[in-house]
Amino acid sequence: MTEPTLQVEILRYRPETDQDPAxxxxxxxxxxxxxxxxxxxxxxxxxDRTLSxxxxxxxxxxxxxxxxxxxxxxxxxxxFLRDYYPNKIRVEPLNNFPxxxxxxxxxxxxxxxxxxxxxxxxxxxxxxVDEGPHLQTPxxxxxxxxxxxxxxCLLCYAACPQYGLTPDFVGPAALALAHRYNLDTRDAGRxxxxxxxxSNEGVWDCTFVGECSQVCxxxxxxxxAIQQTKIASTIxxxxxxxxxxxxx
Amino acid sequence: MSRKPYLRKMPKSWWxxxxxxxxxxxxxxxxVFIGAYSVLIVLGLYRLSQGRAEYGAFLDALQSPxxxxxxxxxxxxxxxxxxxxxxxxxxAMPLQIGEKKLSGGPVVLAHYxxxxxxxxxxxxxxxx
Ligand code: SF4
Ligand code: FES
Numbered sequence: 001m002t003e004p005t006l007q008v009e010i011l012r013y014r015p016e017t018d019q020d021p022a023x024x025x026x027x028x029x030x031x032x033x034x035x036x037x038x039x040x041x042x043x044x045x046x047x048d049r050t051l052s053x054x055x056x057x058x059x060x061x062x063x064x065x066x067x068x069x070x071x072x073x074x075x076x077x078x079x080f081l082r083d084y085y086p087n088k089i090r091v092e093p094l095n096n097f098p099x100x101x102x103x104x105x106x107x108x109x110x111x112x113x114x115x116x117x118x119x120x121x122x123x124x125x126x127x128x129v130d131e132g133p134h135l136q137t138p139x140x141x142x143x144x145x146x147x148x149x150x151x152x153c154l155l156c157y158a159a160c161p162q163y164g165l166t167p168d169f170v171g172p173a174a175l176a177l178a179h180r181y182n183l184d185t186r187d188a189g190r191x192x193x194x195x196x197x198x199s200n201e202g203v204w205d206c207t208f209v210g211e212c213s214q215v216c217x218x219x220x221x222x223x224x225a226i227q228q229t230k231i232a233s234t235i236x237x238x239x240x241x242x243x244x245x246x247x248x
Numbered sequence: 249m250s251r252k253p254y255l256r257k258m259p260k261s262w263w264x265x266x267x268x269x270x271x272x273x274x275x276x277x278x279x280v281f282i283g284a285y286s287v288l289i290v291l292g293l294y295r296l297s298q299g300r301a302e303y304g305a306f307l308d309a310l311q312s313p314x315x316x317x318x319x320x321x322x323x324x325x326x327x328x329x330x331x332x333x334x335x336x337x338x339x340a341m342p343l344q345i346g347e348k349k350l351s352g353g354p355v356v357l358a359h360y361x362x363x364x365x366x367x368x369x370x371x372x373x374x375x376x
Contacts, residue, residue, distance in 0.1 A: 098253035
């Protein structure tokens with residue numbers, strides 16, 4: 001019996017020889033427990049060693065294997081061949097990011113934006129170790145827990161037409177993380193983050209397409225974080241208007 | 249080795265590439281019809297202020313075929329506008345009681361309830 005196979009079409013770009021990216025088709029064995037990443041590993045190990053792509057954990061944790069699979073941003077370690085078989089699968093690097101090589105993208109822009117929103121707890125006052133830990137109740141934790149699940153896979157940026165059209169937009173994951181720390185009861189850094197988050201390039205560049213939340217593999221729901229930040233920023237604005245002498 | 253990152257351009261037809269993008273665009277377009285309809289209502293008020301005959305002519309003009317087509321389209325887009333925005337409302341209003349996060353269902357229902365109450369109120373006022 002011949003083994004069933006599947007065709008995988010991959011967008012290739014080798015900067016030293018290629019002017020433009022172009023598709024190359026490979027035939028791989030079909031196994032119903034294989035994900036697209038397994039197919040790529042098969043190609044790399046057995047067919048074409050020059051193929052480049054990122055991955056690490058193979059279990060939707062590290063966030064490095066994001067790709068466009070049949071036009072949708074997905075983790076390639078989480079996209080089963082059986083959901084596409086017997087049709088051809090088309091694999092491209094994540095949309096909206098420059099291609100470094102084959103399926104590897106340049107993500108520096110995101111890294112800078114992530115850093116700009118200070119994604120860490122900024123306490124009001126440093127606490128000495130012998131003062132013990134900052135306490136937090138489960139209810140307080142649950143207000144932001146979903147936003148802590150982000151694995152920086154950038155599927156949301158690839159899905160966001162606003163980011164594609166307006167590259168200055170801070171974007172879904174970074175804004176969701178800003179919101180996550182703003183909601184944290186141990187944090188007092190909201191005012192510092194608002195400089196970026198409440199600017200035009202922050203939440204106000206978002207037109208609520210909502211696609212970020214659709215594609216997020218971790219149910220972070222960045223669209224919700226952004227809309228909540230819009231509301232909180234608007235309330236700040238009215239407060240400042242009604243009480244210009246008050247502390248913002 | 250020298251680098252040469254390649255940036256792909258977003259095609260102009262990006263919003264046709266996927267059904268969800270297309271329905272987002274329909275939601276965006278709906279504001280044009282909502283805006284146009286508001287202008288039409290203001291125009292009607294203005295004609296009413298001019299007198300009975302002018303208002304009658306305005307009402308007659310509403311029955312013309314182009315006006316009927318516009319009304320049908322405006323109704324469709326008003327529904328798209330309402331349903332899509334109502335369904336997004338829970339994202340902006342998270343509900344949590346104690347430790348438990350609630351689903352968005354009640355927020356959406358509350359929007360429809362307010363809509364029904366306000367519409368009934370307007371109809372009531374119109375009858376007086
Ligand atoms: S918000 Fe979701 S889609 Fe975006 S980077 Fe984080 S895990 Fe990935
Ligand atoms: S390989 Fe780590 S998320 Fe897919």
